Amino acid sequence: MLKTKLFLLASGIIGTLLAGTCLDLPAQRLGSHASLELKQNERILFLGSSLFENELEKGYLEFAISSRWPDKDLTFRNLGWVGDNVFAEARSTFTTPPSPYQQLFQQIRSTTPNHVLVAYGGIESQKGEEGLGEFVKGLEIIIDSIDALGAQTILLSTIPVKLAGNPENTATQNKNLKLYADAISTVASKRKKRYVDLYTPIAKNTDDIFLDNGIHLNDKGYYYLAQVLEESFGWPPRESKVTINASKSTASGPAKIISDKEGKIAFSVEEPILPFPVTDSGKPAAEVSVSVQVNGLKDGFYTLTENGRQLVTASAADWANGIVLDHGISQEQATQICGYIVKKNELFFQQYRPMNRTYILGFRAYEQGRHQQGLKDLDFIIAWLEGQIKLHRQPVVKRYELSPLKE
């Protein structure tokens, strides 16, 4: 991917970038809450239905939070369960006790969270107005139980659907999803909880961010969602701009000039946090990356290398406009972290929701209960993977050289 390909730059020019996905996040979305600050060793829990279970595929949401605090050892657990609602219906098993509700609370407790992102309401909304009262009651019970643990609840709104079977059903479902989103917002105000409106930004986004089924987000959707979440937490965009003045040998932003002679400019960049990773569906936007603007170059094409590896070749005019560094070492590092996140979450999934649950944890545990040890042992691998994430989440200092393209 990073071989000596000539990257043509129309898409790299700042300002023309991905207009459709530009975030439109008015400041008031933060409400009365200050920007969310996470502390050393805190545990963040994702609780909800498909919105969180499907996040397990790529881990973008977790990456967004984890990489934002490179000096804090944050850990994450994802209890998203497709089809779940505030009554924990999807957590049912052949045996009671434990009831689905007991399972849910046991699961929440066992993860000892400090912050719980709660994303319910999507399934419940299918009951329309009629089910709203019960939903609110159920949501408040969950908030109570999180309060009881001394953890912070962060309420996420529902998200709209793009196409739920047919237009008629889509309209009905979205009407209800909005109704429930508003109800969640009301509960948040009443209970003084942080509320994240996902409904509005997703409804406004005209890109292809849904899976073929029309109701769940695709990878691109989660990528976008991660940015929505960052902004709603009051966190500034990840973008950082480096401006190099070739004739004056000066640099602004997180860059330092190392040398500037014979038309070759060498500089280093040390970003405070990692950019978002490269996705299958497209290159990252400027908002989540470092971009470099070089002024004062003579006409011609210039190649930028990163730690000795060719990265981008562009014309002096393009460099003057600015180039997004969207596929370098930092992105690789971000991709690697996402990989660890996905693997770690896969193991946690196996641990809290094991196959053959009936025989290992359920009422037939007297037959295969010995394998509970195997589930516990997964902790070691999970801890090792968390160690890897910790090891790689700090951006490294990189050396760049910009030199004229040799004809």
Add this chain to the structure above:
Amino acid sequence: MILIRVLSTFPGLLIIPILLLTTCSTNPDEPKEYAENDPRKELESFNIAEGFEVTLFASEPLVAKPIQMNWDAEGRLWVISSTAYPHVKTGEEASDKVFILEDTDGDGVADKSTVFAEGLHQPTGILPGDGGVYVANSTEILHLSDTDGDGKADTRRRVLSGFGTADTHHLIHTFRWGPEGRLYFNQSIYIHSHVETPWGIRRLEGGGVWKLEPHTLELDVYAKGLVNPWGLRFDQYGQSFLTDGAGEEGINYAFPGATFLASPGAEEILRGLNPGQPKHSGLEIVSGRHLPEEWAGSLITNDFRANRVNRFQLEEQGSGYASKQMPDLLWTDHVAFRPVDISVGPDGAIYIADWYNPIIQHGEVDFHDPRRDKEHGRIWRITAKKRSLVKKPKLAGASVGDLLDALKAPEAWTRGQARQLLKEKGAGEVAAPLQSWIDKLDKKSNDYERLKLEGLWVFQAIDTYNGPLLESLLNAQSHQVRSGALRALQLWHDKVENLNVILQKAVIDAHPQVRLEAVIALRELNNAAAAKTALDVLDQSMDEFLNFALWQTLRQLEPQWLASLKSDPEFFGNPAKTSYALKSAASMDAIALLTQLFKQDQVPQQYRKDALSAIAKRGQVNDLNDILDIAIDRFSQQKREVADELAAIEDAALKRQVAANRQLERLQPIIAGTDEASALAAMKVAGALKVRSLEPQLKKLANHENRNYARTAMGALGAINPGAAQTLLKNLTTEQNPLDLRLIAVSQLAYLNAPAAAKIGVGLLNKLDNPEQAQGVFDAFLADGGRTKALAEVLVTTRIPEEVAVAARQHLQTSVPWDRREKDDVKLLIQGLEASGGVLPAERMPQDLNPDQIKDLASEARKTGDPVKGELIFRKRELACLTCHAIGGAGGQIGPDLSSLGTSSPAETIIKSVIYPTESIKEGYELQRVVRTDGSEIMGYLVTDRPSEIIVRDVTGHEVAIPKDNIKTREKIPGSLMPPSLTASLDKQEFIDLISFLSKLGTSGNFRVPTERYVRRWQAVPANDNVVKRVKENGIEAISKDNKLAGPPHYSTTSGALPISDLPIVETGEDKRYSFVKFEVEVLTPGDIAFGFNDANGVTGWADEKALSIENSKLTTSLAQGTHQITLAIDRNLRKEGPLQVHLTDDGSAQTRLVMGK
């Protein structure tokens, strides 16, 4: 989360013979001795039905651990495989595979294997289609496709997710295309699925069949229930059938909404067509030109436990089918042959996926036990000798015209693939040619209507409405086509005009199968009129399927029709229909209306029992008062029996605390009346409702010479006024009263004042004529821990006769469940009995064995065990095996049926189950502990879980209904109702023989339940004075006239024989000696019926009271619908010993089932 890795596969071509040569050179001296797992060894072990032969199609490494298989249009066999099953080890990653097997040179042997995809996680279902393949991958359904043509999946789409994984042998499975292009698949009992679809959340908890439109993602539950249903097929008219790998009813007939056993919350369920039959995996319906004509339409399925392939023949019966088991297609004693899927292939031959594993237990044997096979797997191919194979049709790439013509093929394989390809081509290309193909069909052909139905299904698959075609099929001559069209109509219900008119006509169709579909389709109308129309089905004959469907339709439409009925009581047109609807309803309002109807005497006789039961379960105080009025009135006017009405009142009071309260003293004349049943029922009501004014009357009856009266009166008095009753009961235990009355009184006293009763009772134990008289007394004390303790405390200080103590000690062995054995009260009781000499025979067979000892015993059982002797030990009454376990459906229903125990469990496992019964529990035998709100407790197996009540089968085999309102807690607990130490009294050789017998069960020969329908459950008439007297007075036919004479159950041996020498002999003087046995047969549709005898010499028979003739060892008669009792008198001067075998032949016209069970 699961990534598909596309890696290199096996070398392109592997020729089987070469492969085998390289693996079998272990023993050159004995060419017949192959390595343990050599496919040739397995092949040699096969027995096959006459006229067929079996060959190897593929084995490892071409394929491993096949779980399901399906064909694509190119004739390639897609196989889903899991070597990770049953459980991935910690830290390891599953990399399970999709294999494609091909026979490129057409020699009947696979010569190419491709790994299409790997990196799957315990996948359990596979179905090619829509340009790729659908795969069940634990929580999700994937669609994998190969876009670059290199033969490997490079695209992965998650179709749906949210399927449960709580048990990996229950994960979603059995993917099949329905005729209309929908994808059907099953899940099993422990799986709870919650699936988000664009149309809303869909949930299924427990077993069932899903139906998916893969493009629109419309997902519905098609049928519910069953334990582990790994078989599903549609026949040529679109009727569907299921098999169950853990249920025990053979073939199950399914239709939309069909609900079977083990479905959580189901109030009504359907039975399978072959009760007591083996459990099956996979299902195929035979069709095509290669297999013999007489096999067409046969259902073939795998008894994987017993290493067999079974065959069933269906016959239409009412709205459903009767299913008859035929001789097996294939059988072997090779323990690793585990046929799990079965399919007729493109060449017309039968293909069988052999999972190949000596171990099939999921929970009972450790997930990582080294004996589990993880590498082998075979596909076997069965062909009919001397019949040409079907030429493999070239469908892939064929034109629309050719594909349409392929719909005419006699092979279901070809038609199904053609439909699928036409579906993929889409409406634009197919709709017009399809219409002209239909127009050009030969109207004179026998297949004309069925082919039009094929055409209709293609229209449905390409989502193109065709009203005229549908209408013409709704009016077809063939009832199968009419019902197929009605099923199709359900899919298009929102497009059809005059739906109500069509269904009004269909519901009174001449054929019940059509009426059934109409009753189901009426749910789509969703209004009161639809319910009214549905009830028109009652104008013609009904059967269990129609009754179920009508009940379900009425339940679904209840809010609508109940509103109409409230404003217009005549809404349904006649009281019979109104009664039927109301007794089917769930709401209290409906019960109030039903009670009024009952009051007006408008509920027809055939619904009275159901109506009363509905009122008992859901009626309010007013309703029950009305029932009381009715009972009083009817009794006084006509002196007729009113026990059922009174029982409903008692039931409501005891179970739901809904107590009738209107002038209860009116019970007095009923108690005083001459009808025993009514009088007893009235006394019970008096007790349940605590009617003090009746106390004097009851007191007078407490020493009634009819002890039923006496016992019931005592019980009622105890309930009404415990203090006064105690005094009375104590008086009744005194010396001036007869012993039997004293014993009854002391039993009743136990409920009121256990310490006093214990003291008196123990005194009485010294006065018995025989120890059996004490059983009732002991039972009263044993039922409750507190009472047991009271009795125990007296017994430790007071001696009783040794023989009584011994009998009591033995009785305790079988009547106190294992979980109470370690309780202090029971231990103290044992101590007390032992103090009087009530010790059990010394333990001869050690009951605490270590794994090595178990292994040695298993080995000895194999080497020196005598299974024939073992069966005799199994049948010994004191071992009580048959009290809880059935063989071939006959015997106790508390534990699992043991018919194929030996072929599914290694001897070690069997020994462990006998010695430590709690260590391994079959699905469906999970022990439930239910604590009622009054604190009382019951342990047993769940039989039915209905919305308002559960039914639990307790340790004695009784079914106890517990209203959910009365349940405080309910939990499944580890453990078994099987008492440990049952075999302690056996000597070692006897134990070994018993194990030898158990581990032979299901294997060939005399230890396999034959497919013939032998009478297996009998009642033997005891040789007591009463019986002798009757026969002397009225001749041997007297026995046929009195049902009460029958004694304890007897069961046939595994091979279906009743050993005559086991039967009591009634000596009636003049050297006349007879044994009498009775059995029951259920007649579903009336007609002629015939029983065949191995030897009818000396046998005389009656059906009910009608004498029958037996000629040429055959008894023939004609019977009406219902359950009938057959009585046989066996002249013991002519038949001193030997077996008596009686089987239900297929000669008669009646549709019948033998009554099995305990």
